Amino acid sequence: MSNKRFEKVHPLRVVAIVFVSLVAIFPFLWMVQNSFNTEQNIFGNSVFKFPDLLFKSNMFENYKLVIGKYNFGRYTLNSIFVCSLASIGQVIICTLGGFVFARMTFRGSKVVFTLLLLTLMVPVQVTIIPEYYIMMKLNWLDTFLPLIIPSFLAGAFGTFMLKEYFEQIPDALLDAGIIDGANAWKMYLYIFLPQCSAPAATLFIIAFMNNWNDLLRPMLYLTKESLYTVTLGLTQFQSQYSAKWNLLLTGSVLSILPLVIVFIFAQRYIIEGSITSGIKG
Amino acid sequence: MKNKKLLWHGRFTPWLFLLPTLIGLLVFRLIPIVWALILSFTRWSLLGSPSFIGISNYIEAFHTETFIQTVFNTLEFSIIYVIGSIFFGLILAVLINIKMKSIAFFRALIYLPVVTSAVAVGIVWNWILGPNIGLVSTLLESINITAPYWLGDPKIALTTVASVQVWKMAGYSMILFLAGLQGISSETLEAATVDGASKKQRFFRITLPMLSPTVFFVLTIAVIDSFKNFELIYSMTKGGPQNATNTLVYDVYLNAFVYYRVGYASSVAFVLLVFVGVLTIFNFYIKRNWAQPLQ
Numbered sequence: 001m002s003n004k005r006f007e008k009v010h011p012l013r014v015v016a017i018v019f020v021s022l023v024a025i026f027p028f029l030w031m032v033q034n035s036f037n038t039e040q041n042i043f044g045n046s047v048f049k050f051p052d053l054l055f056k057s058n059m060f061e062n063y064k065l066v067i068g069k070y071n072f073g074r075y076t077l078n079s080i081f082v083c084s085l086a087s088i089g090q091v092i093i094c095t096l097g098g099f100v101f102a103r104m105t106f107r108g109s110k111v112v113f114t115l116l117l118l119t120l121m122v123p124v125q126v127t128i129i130p131e132y133y134i135m136m137k138l139n140w141l142d143t144f145l146p147l148i149i150p151s152f153l154a155g156a157f158g159t160f161m162l163k164e165y166f167e168q169i170p171d172a173l174l175d176a177g178i179i180d181g182a183n184a185w186k187m188y189l190y191i192f193l194p195q196c197s198a199p200a201a202t203l204f205i206i207a208f209m210n211n212w213n214d215l216l217r218p219m220l221y222l223t224k225e226s227l228y229t230v231t232l233g234l235t236q237f238q239s240q241y242s243a244k245w246n247l248l249l250t251g252s253v254l255s256i257l258p259l260v261i262v263f264i265f266a267q268r269y270i271i272e273g274s275i276t277s278g279i280k281g
Numbered sequence: 282m283k284n285k286k287l288l289w290h291g292r293f294t295p296w297l298f299l300l301p302t303l304i305g306l307l308v309f310r311l312i313p314i315v316w317a318l319i320l321s322f323t324r325w326s327l328l329g330s331p332s333f334i335g336i337s338n339y340i341e342a343f344h345t346e347t348f349i350q351t352v353f354n355t356l357e358f359s360i361i362y363v364i365g366s367i368f369f370g371l372i373l374a375v376l377i378n379i380k381m382k383s384i385a386f387f388r389a390l391i392y393l394p395v396v397t398s399a400v401a402v403g404i405v406w407n408w409i410l411g412p413n414i415g416l417v418s419t420l421l422e423s424i425n426i427t428a429p430y431w432l433g434d435p436k437i438a439l440t441t442v443a444s445v446q447v448w449k450m451a452g453y454s455m456i457l458f459l460a461g462l463q464g465i466s467s468e469t470l471e472a473a474t475v476d477g478a479s480k481k482q483r484f485f486r487i488t489l490p491m492l493s494p495t496v497f498f499v500l501t502i503a504v505i506d507s508f509k510n511f512e513l514i515y516s517m518t519k520g521g522p523q524n525a526t527n528t529l530v531y532d533v534y535l536n537a538f539v540y541y542r543v544g545y546a547s548s549v550a551f552v553l554l555v556f557v558g559v560l561t562i563f564n565f566y567i568k569r570n571w572a573q574p575l576q
Contacts, residue, residue, distance in 0.1 A: 008529075009381055013379070014381075017384075017387050018387070020376065021390040021391055024392075024393060024394055024448075024457075025394075026391055027389050027402070027406060028394075031405045031408075034408070042414075085373045091303075093301045093302060096301060097298070097301075097302040100295045100298045104290055104294065104295040104298075106292070106296070115306060115310075116302070119306065119310040119311070119314075120505075121505050122310065122314065122554060122557065123508045123509065123530055123554075125511065125529075125530040126314060126550045126551070126553055127310060127313035127314060128533070128537070129316075129317060129320065129537050129543055129550065130312065130317055130320070131313055132327075132537075136327075153301055155405075160304060174289070177289075183295040184289075185291075187289075188298070213373070213397075215399070215400060216534065219538075220538060229396050231512075234401065235400055238404060245408060248404060249405065249408065252401040252404045253401075255400070256397045256401045259396055259398070259401070260393070260396075260397070263396050264389075267389045269393070270392075271388070275456055275457060280506060
């Protein structure tokens with residue numbers, strides 16, 4: 001194949017690519033670098049000082065403090081719990097919905113699908129006040145339920161993405177199922193669901209990242225400190241200890257670290273998934 | 282058209298399968314939208330019962346200078362964001378659209394800010410742009426330029442926050458443009474080369490026109506995304522200084538959950554919805570009329 005060959009690339013272009021990559025990751029490097037500073041060192045007279053904790057015996061001093069004393073360990077576990085449940089729910093419901101819209105014929109299919117897509121454009125701030133009232137009346141404040149239930153019931157992106165995917169699966173598979181007398185449930189569970197592991201995994205990861213980064217819902221629904229998600233915990237830390245930059249930046253590193261790890265291993269899925277569906281982390 | 286298939290499922294099966302989706306659509310989308318519209322005609326503090334006051338909230342909003350400012354802030358933020366992410370996204374995509382062994386690595390690096398949380402991004406940029414101790418001010422002062430207060434000066438704070446958002450999301454539009462660029466057949470470009478078209482001509486006469494459907498796709502998504510600035514504003518400026526970075530999404534939060542003026546906040550939410558609606562219709566319109574792929 002001719003397009004498998006690598007072209008000759010102008011060296012200036014390589015320099016430009018390296019430069020823009022640095023612009024993209026530099027703030028994170030700067031963040032990590034400063035998380036190895038003591039408070040005295042971070043406010044020194046020059047910003048270009050070598051981080052004074054780096055390679056010392058108490059190198060992870062800030063991390064110990066933030067994880068232990070400032071409870072980021074707990075926040076991280078809360079976030080993992082909430083995001084996993086919300087994303088699993090979203091995958092189940094979106095695969096069901098995608099399957100219906102791609103493979104079943106019924107009156108009203110177009111109307112419902114259009115409504116789903118239209119409400120996708122509506123910012124969460126428009127619906128948050130009634131939603132808050134509903135959660136209050138359900139007595140769900142200070143539980144994880146308001147963070148989990150809306151996100152997996154209203155996952156219109158995923159439905160759209162899975163619909164596109166299920167439409168590409170050859171009709172022969174459906175016909176074979178019909179001949180074997182599979183009912184709709186069996187058709188979904190044994191024939192179509194096993195085909196969609198790649199988009200389902202993509203959806204799971206993207207939903208996980210979106211939930212991880214959500215701030216408004218945790219802020220409104222969680223007041224007990226022991227329930228905080230890591231994103232909320234970080235903002236609370238920011239408003240309480242705004243001068244402790246070394247700890248604040250350490251907390252920032254901790255809040256993005258799990259996502260960066262997921263991204264490193266799953267970047268192909270994440271990037272390709274966001275192209276087909278217009279959703280992102 | 283495919284020939285009509287025999288119905289292989291029961292009449293109510295689709296509705297059964299769609300039940301959770303429908304509940305979600307109704308309870309968390311459609312009902313709250315209508316509810317918010319009704320609430321916007323009331324005075325309410327979340328406790329007690331709302332009292333109907335007609336369109337007073339809207340009258341109050343449009344007679345308040347800070348609200349007018351907030352509307353313009355929202356527009357300005359969106360314009361900077363949309364133009365910035367299309368411009369930089371396109372440049373980045375053209376730049377990395379080469380077949381090089383390590384290109385996937387660089388693509389991932391540029392995409393990284395997209396997946397990280399806006400709160401962490403806001404905090405680290407606050408640190409970098411901070412007065413006196415910030416990296417940018419220190420660099421500028423070392424060459425004898427007095428750095429402005431990026432986030433403290435009401436004249437430039439909004440531009441600063443919007444630029445940070447562009448920096449965060451440029452990788453995303455880059456990926457979309459890259460997919461568009463790779464969809465352009467190399468044969469067309471090769472044919473143009475044979476006909477003696479220069480590099481510049483090939484880009485402006487072939488690549489760019491053929492990319493126009495992608496441009497409109499990116500535009501649509503960027504417009505929707507341009508309203509999602511709550512997290513960044515919360516972690517960088519909290520709407521300040523002097524309302525300079527307050528946008529509609531932030532104003533809803535502020536009025537509803539800080540001042541407990543729920544009725545008024547609902548009217549702000551509805552202005553926001555009208556904004557999004559108008560821009561979406563506008564988008565569909567130009568898409569239909571301009572974004573025809575060539576040939």
